[in-house]
Amino acid sequence: MLTAKYGHMRAVPRDFYGRDVVTVSRELLGKVLVRQEGRRVRAGRIVEVEAYLGIDDPAAHSAAGKTARNFVLFGPPGRAYIYFIYGNHYCLNFSCEPDGKAGGVLIRALEPLVGLELMAEARGIEGDLTKLSQRRSLTSGPGRLAEAFDITRERDNDKNVTLAKSDLRVVDDGFRPEKIAVTPRIGITKAADEQLRFVVAGNAFVSGKAFSR
DNA sequence: ATATCGATTATCT
DNA sequence: GATAATCGATATG
Numbered sequence: 566m567l568t569a570k571y572g573h574m575r576a577v578p579r580d581f582y583g584r585d586v587v588t589v590s591r592e593l594l595g596k597v598l599v600r601q602e603g604r605r606v607r608a609g610r611i612v613e614v615e616a617y618l619g620i621d622d623p624a625a626h627s628a629a630g631k632t633a634r635n636f637v638l639f640g641p642p643g644r645a646y647i648y649f650i651y652g653n654h655y656c657l658n659f660s661c662e663p664d665g666k667a668g669g670v671l672i673r674a675l676e677p678l679v680g681l682e683l684m685a686e687a688r689g690i691e692g693d694l695t696k697l698s699q700r701r702s703l704t705s706g707p708g709r710l711a712e713a714f715d716i717t718r719e720r721d722n723d724k725n726v727t728l729a730k731s732d733l734r735v736v737d738d739g740f741r742p743e744k745i746a747v748t749p750r751i752g753i754t755k756a757a758d759e760q761l762r763f764v765v766a767g768n769a770f771v772s773g774k775a776f777s778r
Numbered sequence: 779a780t781a782t783c784g785a786t787t788a789t790c791t
Numbered sequence: 792g793a794t795a796a797t798c799g800a801t802a803t804g
Contacts (some may be wrong), residue, residue: 615796624796634789652786654797671796708797718788752796774779782802791793 571599571608571679574736579727582642586661586668590616590763593659593670595740597678600714601732607683607714609675609704610740612765613772615750617658619667623755627667636723638667643727647711647718654708657716659726659735673751673762675704676770677713684713697769706772742766 577596582589593611600607617625619638626648627638637646637660646658646669662668677684681694684703692699704710711717716733726734744766749758751772764771 617796626796629790632789648796649788650795651797652788652795656796658796673796706797750796754795779804780802781804782800784800785798787795789794 571597571736571738572601572606574599574738576727576729576731577643577735577737579641579643579725582659582661582727583663584661586616586618586670587761589659589661590614590670590761591745593672593735594745594763594765595742597736597738597740598657598672598675598710598714599734599736600680600716601734605680605683607680608678609684609710609714610678611672611674611735612676612768612770613672613674614763615671615673616761616763617669617671618761619662622759624750624753624757624759625667625669627669631667635667638669640664640723643725645716645721645724645726645733647716647722649718650708655711655717656707657711657714657721671707672710673707674764674770674772675710675713676768677703687715688713701770705770709772742768 626635631639641664644660657672658669742765746764746766747760748762750762
């Protein structure tokens with residue numbers, strides 16, 4: 566059964582995250598985010614990410630040094646850094662670089678694989694999930710995917726996503742993107758021209774304008 | 779199809 | 792007191 570497939574797959578190890586942020590960002594494309602609560606499994610393929618460098622990146626939360634908010638970015642690799650933004654939304658990142666060095670990858674969009682009904686429920690969406698437009702609205706955007714996976718700062722910040730027992734983790738099912746596209750990051754004002762957004766080229770679940778029919 | 783705008787709060791100046 | 796790594800609703804072409 567498909568849920569069992571992602572439920573038992575090996576987690577991506579800590580060493581994967583303990584490298585430079587750009588490399589980790591590119592290689593995270595195609596990996597699978599899993600939320601497992603007992604028998605209830607949600608899984609989605611990572612199709613869009615952004616790299617936030619350490620203290621040398623004005624757009625990064627870590628730019629001004631370690632604070633109570635951003636300490637996870639400075640800690641060990643492979644931890645979830647969750648921040649709350651615009652009074653409305655949580656966003657999910659993974660800490661990268663070796664312990665003590667800042668850096669993180671923002672997860673911007675997922676292709677839903679398993680547990681779409683659970684995602685729709687978490688999002689408060691009632692619609693026909695056989696329609697691409699409805700499936701897209703589940704997880705195409707950082708705030709949306711966090712809501713779809715019930716990700717909050719209180720629940721998930723600093724959580725180790727490399728552990729098989731973690732209810733929030735990242736696994737590798739062997740999928741590799743054919744082609745990766747690189748663009749500037751979305752929604753920032755500082756360092757807005759840096760090419761640090763990475764997407765699975767042609768994937769319909771990348772955030773932004775919907776594909777027309 | 780694109781543009782504009784309000785919501786709502788943790789964080790930092 | 793201003794801002795923010797966003798979203799969804801509404802308005803307009």
